[in-house]
Amino acid sequence: MLHVTEAEVRNLLSFSKAIGLAREAYTRLAKGEALNPQRVTLTVSGGASMFFMPAHILGQRTVSVKIARVNPENPALSLPTVMSDIFVYDSRSGVLLAEIAGESLTTIRTAASSAVATDFLARRDVECLGLFGAGRQAEAHVHAIQQVRDISRVVVYSREKKRLEAFAKQISQDCEVETLPADSPEKVVKESDLLVTATTSHTPLFKGELVKNGAHVNAIGAAQPDAREVGTSLVKRSTLIVDSREQAISTYGDIVIPIRERAIDPTHIRAELGELLVGKSSISHSTNDITLFKSGGLAVLDAMAADYIVSRIERKSL
Known part of the structure; x- marks a missing residue:
């Protein structure tokens, strides 16, 4: 299984590429060629709010689930207010292919969407x-x-x-x-x-x-x-x-x-x-x-970027 760091995400995902991927994600979703279920939210009393965001682009090898956690009290513990990870699975077998650190990917794909x-x-x-x-x-x-x-x-x-x-x-x-x-x-x-x-x-x-x-x-x-x-x-x-x-x-x-x-x-x-x-x-x-x-x-933005990152890493390792 791949463990993709924040630094690797920033190295692999340029803004120009991310904009193209975001445009494709929106296009595929509008054409009915992507699955983007409503996010599931779980809030723990006195703790973090957690967001579970699955998505899949039809025809792609992967399914992604982003898990984001938000706790405004975290800075007092020297922790980020928002933390996230993206888990990438093989869409056929269900095997976990990669865990991608989520902060840089989320930041880049959000700016690309805008x-x-x-x-x-x-x-x-x-x-x-x-x-x-x-x-x-x-x-x-x-x-x-x-x-x-x-x-x-x-x-x-x-x-x-x-x-x-x-x-x-x-x-x-x-x-x-x-x-x-x-x-x-x-x-x-x-x-x-x-x-x-x-x-x-x-x-x-x-x-x-x-x-x-x-x-x-x-x-x-x-x-x-x-x-x-x-x-x-x-x-x-x-x-x-x-x-x-x-x-x-x-x-x-x-x-x-x-x-x-x-x-x-x-x-x-x-x-x-x-x-x-x-x-x-x-x-x-x-x-x-x-x-x-x-x-x-939207989770479909994460899924499109995550699939691209995993594919690039796998091609490099061949």
């Missing part, structure tokens, strides 16, 4: 990328979005002020793009044509009324019914695209809460991203319309 949405939905002439968050996901999103848009500037805001300055300097160097720390959420929103929210916030990060006409927003941080990064006003005024309707209306607080408030209903979701990619759905919007892509992560 890049696919950005490529389809965002204007071609976007210049300024606004980031909320200064962690690994925010960093990965700069790398991924640079694959699909020629951004000239990044503006970033984080509540962790000490981290913010260092993050901006690091992105400037690593991504070779001017990156400036912002002293308020409002500054980020007012300056940006393209926004990414990649935080652990449970409440809206900014006033939706401030978002520029014609902007595109990728909201990826909140994936629980009681948590959201964007407010009802932004959801209402946006052309709303999701990774999964079923998951969105049951799990994503950015959408669950406005539905609960009766500000929108489920039909406000215009399409799933995969439906747009294969032409099952279409949207007509002007250059002044705001587009919002809300995602919480």
Whole structure:
């Protein structure tokens, strides 16, 4: 059995490749050529919340199950808040083929997913990328979005002020793009044509009324019914695209809460991203319309990337 480390994942899975894999995963799912059951959640009182996420792409050799664990108390024990592993099985025999460390794979495929949405939905002439968050996901999103848009500037805001300055300097160097720390959420929103929210916030990060006409927003941080990064006003005024309707209306607080408030209903979701990619759905919007892509992560993205990684390692060993 293979044991694939975080470093090996980063070495094997480039952002350009991950974007292609994410696009294929969404396409195959929309065509009915992939199995992506609803995630199973188990919450232990006083302990971790655990998420079990199986998926299979028809015709591929493998079936994958990601097990993610979340515990906000872990940092006090010098442990990560979120931990995950992906177990890869032979789809015929059921034999366990590999255990893949999940943090880097999840980070890369999430940013790749947003890049696919950005490529389809965002204007071609976007210049300024606004980031909320200064962690690994925010960093990965700069790398991924640079694959699909020629951004000239990044503006970033984080509540962790000490981290913010260092993050901006690091992105400037690593991504070779001017990156400036912002002293308020409002500054980020007012300056940006393209926004990414990649935080652990449970409440809206900014006033939706401030978002520029014609902007595109990728909201990826909140994936629980009681948590959201964007407010009802932004959801209402946006052309709303999701990774999964079923998951969105049951799990994503950015959408669950406005539905609960009766500000929108489920039909406000215009399409799933995969439906747009294969032409099952279409949207007509002007250059002044705001587009919002809300995602919480689909197991089929993990399965596609995991199958690729295992195949590459096996080819190298021949």
